[in-house]
Amino acid sequence: MLAITFIGILVLSLALLYKYVLEPAFFSPLAKLPVANFWSTISSQWIEKRRADGRETQTIFALHQKYGSIVRLGPKEISVNSQDGLRIIYLGGFEKHHWYADVFVNYMMRNMFTMLDRKAHSVRKRHVSNLYSKSYLDESVDLHLITIDLILHKFLPAIDAAACDNHPIDMFDLLQALGMDFITAYHFGSANGARFLEKVEYRRHWFETYATFSRQSPKERANGEIEQWCMAMCKAAEDEMHPEKFSLSTQPVVYGKLLQCLRANGADPQQLSKMAGSEALDHIIAGHETSAITVTYLMYEMSQRFSLQNELRQELQTLSCPLRYPRGSDATRGEDELPAAKDIDKLPLLNAILQETLRHHSAGLGPQPRVTPDVPGGSSIEGYNNIPGGIRVSSNPYSVHRIAEVFPEPDVWLPERWLTADEKKLEQMKRCFFAFGAGGRMCVGSNFAMKVMKLAAAAVYTNYTTFVAEESDMEQVDSQQKKALFPPPIIKQGWEKQVPVQYLPTAKMIPLVRRSKWQIYAFPAFRFIFPPPTWTL
Numbered sequence: 001m002l003a004i005t006f007i008g009i010l011v012l013s014l015a016l017l018y019k020y021v022l023e024p025a026f027f028s029p030l031a032k033l034p035v036a037n038f039w040s041t042i043s044s045q046w047i048e049k050r051r052a053d054g055r056e057t058q059t060i061f062a063l064h065q066k067y068g069s070i071v072r073l074g075p076k077e078i079s080v081n082s083q084d085g086l087r088i089i090y091l092g093g094f095e096k097h098h099w100y101a102d103v104f105v106n107y108m109m110r111n112m113f114t115m116l117d118r119k120a121h122s123v124r125k126r127h128v129s130n131l132y133s134k135s136y137l138d139e140s141v142d143l144h145l146i147t148i149d150l151i152l153h154k155f156l157p158a159i160d161a162a163a164c165d166n167h168p169i170d171m172f173d174l175l176q177a178l179g180m181d182f183i184t185a186y187h188f189g190s191a192n193g194a195r196f197l198e199k200v201e202y203r204r205h206w207f208e209t210y211a212t213f214s215r216q217s218p219k220e221r222a223n224g225e226i227e228q229w230c231m232a233m234c235k236a237a238e239d240e241m242h243p244e245k246f247s248l249s250t251q252p253v254v255y256g257k258l259l260q261c262l263r264a265n266g267a268d269p270q271q272l273s274k275m276a277g278s279e280a281l282d283h284i285i286a287g288h289e290t291s292a293i294t295v296t297y298l299m300y301e302m303s304q305r306f307s308l309q310n311e312l313r314q315e316l317q318t319l320s321c322p323l324r325y326p327r328g329s330d331a332t333r334g335e336d337e338l339p340a341a342k343d344i345d346k347l348p349l350l351n352a353i354l355q356e357t358l359r360h361h362s363a364g365l366g367p368q369p370r371v372t373p374d375v376p377g378g379s380s381i382e383g384y385n386n387i388p389g390g391i392r393v394s395s396n397p398y399s400v401h402r403i404a405e406v407f408p409e410p411d412v413w414l415p416e417r418w419l420t421a422d423e424k425k426l427e428q429m430k431r432c433f434f435a436f437g438a439g440g441r442m443c444v445g446s447n448f449a450m451k452v453m454k455l456a457a458a459a460v461y462t463n464y465t466t467f468v469a470e471e472s473d474m475e476q477v478d479s480q481q482k483k484a485l486f487p488p489p490i491i492k493q494g495w496e497k498q499v500p501v502q503y504l505p506t507a508k509m510i511p512l513v514r515r516s517k518w519q520i521y522a523f524p525a526f527r528f529i530f531p532p533p534t535w536t537l
Contacts (some may be wrong), residue, residue: 024075029378029386033078034067044074057365061399070382077392079367080381081399083406083432088381089370089393090439093118097369097392105218106278107227109271112444113282124279125444127261131254134447138341142250143451146185148336150178151459154197156325159464168469171299175292175456177203182452183287183445187280188237191249210285230281234273255280283445290363291449295456297361298353301413303467308353308415315349316462323455323462344454352418354453358435359401360413367394368437397434406432 025031025041036059040046050059060079063071069082080089088094101114112128115121130136137143155178162169177196180203184193196203206229213226221227237252238259258276267275302309316322319339327336344350372379374389381387402410406428407417421429436443443449460466 028075029384029388030072030076030078030391033070033072033384035072036063040072040074042075044077047073047077056367057396057398060367060396061402064399070384074392076390077394078381078387079399080393080395081403082382083403083428085382086395086400086432086434086438088379089395090368090437090441093440094370094372094393096441097371097394099369103218104282106230106281107274108218108222109274109278111278111282113286118440121441123265125440127258128254128279129444131257132445132448137447137451140253142253143186144338145250146182146190147338147455149190150181150185150197151323151455152325152327152336152338154181155456156323156459156463158197159460160325163464172292172296173204173207175295176207176288178456179288179291179452180284182291183284183448184233185250186448187252187254187283188233189240189249189252192233192236192240192252194233227277227281230284231273231277234277234280238273254283286443287445287449287452291452291456293363294354294357294361294449295453298357298453298457299460299466300468301357302353302461306465306467309461309465312349312353312461315347316458319343319347319458323459325459325463339458341451344458347458348419349415350454350457352415354450354457355418355433356413356415359407359433360411362397362401362435365396365398367396369394395434400432400434403432 021042025038028041031041035041036046047056047059050056060071060073063073064079064081069085070078070080072078080086095118096116098116101110101116104111104114112121112124115124155174158174159169174197180194180196187193194203196206206226209225213221213224216224234255237255240249241252241256241259255276258279259272262272262275302312320343321337321339323339369392372387372389372391372393378386378388381393387393401407404410417429418426436446436449
């Protein structure tokens, strides 16, 4: 009897040894891949520890530098860093990993971003994708009116007030407010938006509350202040959509279409508000963060390059209706006239500066995980065949944007790369541009974000020269547990001839936790030089 028991235990032990050690380490199709270390073949603990410590992005980048375009991170996880890998994974229709549903659900309801099934995602995307198309945005009367209000009547006056008083301004805070007001006004109508450019105290409270919200699980944040705030805007927009209701507000463009399509598709009336609210809150969070992070970095880079600021200003003045402020500085133009959206898009230097900022300072650094499909013979990636279904596979913008063969001198911010590249090289760079994702699941609001960022940059550099009020680096850290460290402020005197010698005040560092990749961003304030340059008409 003892002998039988011993044999049974031995057989079970050998079976477990084979399943959890020998098979993944030596006999799995993934065993042929370069691996971070031996323990990664049998356990995910190593990479999970680095995620928890805020070292995931840099760790994966270092592994690709050492091992090449594909590396195994765990028993069932690989990272890919190549143009062909992007094509296979993201254009090839690999489904999203369940991580998205674990993190980004609002009101305990899945939204387009968290839908794992490609078909369900396609149906929801069709509801709103047209509203974010370039052609629709260019012709949208609602967005035109929103832009006049936010850029000419709120954003530029706020900057001008600081410039006239010779005070530094926290551009990250201001740009978050601008991004929030744009996306909420377009979603819910201008009367029902966040109006953060006006509500200074509340927006700072909201950003602090959001820092907690972004670290909570969907259950922990359910029906909290952020969700209640968004639902109040949803209800206000819905009330305004009644035919008997008269309003001078712009239309709730996105929210109105979303409700209409959800109803037409037979959505449960009891869940309709939460379904639409989950979608709206997801767009709002992504819309206000990414544009603010990107334009702040753009201004940080530009503030160290005064000659480039002058070049950009000269380009911006070629617009048929430059964004000059105060508007009275150009009596030939109407007070509320804007340059045509298509004219702004045609500015090569502005586009190159923004494109390079998105490459070098991607707002979301971390992996965008997908799952390999269950297909006969498995998948083939980077020359490795028979990769089975159910494997977590991902690429990340930080590593992709630093492939030296595609982007020479990848660690240097070089807008001219987008201006001087030949047609073949430019196409290669565009194929590896991953700031908004790739394929059918890429950011639905990318055109909207680009429009807002170009408007913000154009408004600033048409009128002002900028420099950093405190000499310190801006650092992205991909964990909420890590803090960005800054060297002591260095006082610079006489940045430009027209700048008086002065000691610049230390700016408060404003942290922001990036929900999607668990990153902390800290930014110094900017100082604006007034008066604006003399216009040549």
